[in-house]
Amino acid sequence: MGLPSPRDPRAWKPAAHLLCALPLLWLAWDTWHEQLGPDPIAELTHRSGIWALRLLLLTLAITPLRRLTRQTWLVRFRRMTGLWAFAYASVHLSIYVVLDLGGYWPQLLEDLRKRAFIIAGFSAWLLMLPLAATSTAAAMRRLGRRWQRLHRLVYVVGVAAVLHFWWLVKAGKVIARIEPVIYAALLLVLLLARLPWRRRPEASLAGASRAR
Numbered sequence: 001m002g003l004p005s006p007r008d009p010r011a012w013k014p015a016a017h018l019l020c021a022l023p024l025l026w027l028a029w030d031t032w033h034e035q036l037g038p039d040p041i042a043e044l045t046h047r048s049g050i051w052a053l054r055l056l057l058l059t060l061a062i063t064p065l066r067r068l069t070r071q072t073w074l075v076r077f078r079r080m081t082g083l084w085a086f087a088y089a090s091v092h093l094s095i096y097v098v099l100d101l102g103g104y105w106p107q108l109l110e111d112l113r114k115r116a117f118i119i120a121g122f123s124a125w126l127l128m129l130p131l132a133a134t135s136t137a138a139a140m141r142r143l144g145r146r147w148q149r150l151h152r153l154v155y156v157v158g159v160a161a162v163l164h165f166w167w168l169v170k171a172g173k174v175i176a177r178i179e180p181v182i183y184a185a186l187l188l189v190l191l192l193a194r195l196p197w198r199r200r201p202e203a204s205l206a207g208a209s210r211a212r
Contacts, residue, residue, distance in 0.1 A: 016077055020084040023051045024091070044095045049121075052088035053161050055081050057186055060158055064193040079135050082154070086132040089125050089161075117167035124160035127153050155191060162187050 027047050030036050036043040059082040066074045101107045111118040131151055133139070140147045166180040 013077070013080065016080060017084075020055065020081065023047070024088065041095065041099045045092060045100065048088055048092040048095055049165070052085050052092050053165060053183060055085035055088060056154075056158060056161055057183065057190065059085055060154065060187070060190045064190060067193075083132060083135055086128045089128060093122070093125050117164050120160045120167060121164035124157050124164060127157045127160065131157070155194075158187050158191070 027044065031040070031044065034040075059078055062074050062078040062081065066072060097103065097105075097108060101111075112122060131153060134143060134147060134150060143150065162180065162184050165183060169180050
């Protein structure tokens with residue numbers, strides 16, 4: 001009995017969900033066993049946030065990968081990774097509000113007024129809300145063409161999320177300062193891959209095939 005076909009997402013989605021959940025399970029394990037270092041709240045905040053960013057970039061990478069490899073089945077995992085990115089971003093925000101601020105909402109409003117990286121991060125999460133809420137097939141049918149226009153907000157989310165991390169590092173909250181540069185470069189590559197000139201050769205080939 002061989003492995004299931006990669007073109008059948010029903011066979012691979014449980015494993016993909018497990019892979020996406022592993023960082024969260026690992027974080028829960030370290031929390032339970034008190035292995036988060038001298039500043040547990042900072043570690044919880046950083047790890048939940050960095051995985052939200054990684055999964056967001058993975059979501060943005062699926063379409064270019066599909067075009068590069070011509071494996072259309074990859075697109076079927078895009079919604080799943082996007083929802084997991086939102087889940088990690090929600091955990092990240094909850095840790096900040098509940099554990100770091102102690103649920104003191106006036107302090108959140110004060111941070112939003114004074115700190116650019118908080119504005120960028122909160123904006124990214126707010127923009128992800130309508131994307132997560134309209135991620136169902138029913139919402140896609142109901143919105144029609146507007147659905148695609150709405151979900152282009154994911155590009156703005158990516159920029160806001162990278163800026164949030166970049167400005168956070170600049171504020172001295174993370175030691176490894178090269179990390180946000182890497183994520184910014186990855187985001188730039190993924191956005192450039194969506195420019196019209198990247199699709200012209202593919203369109204020309206399709207036109208030539210039809211002419212034959």
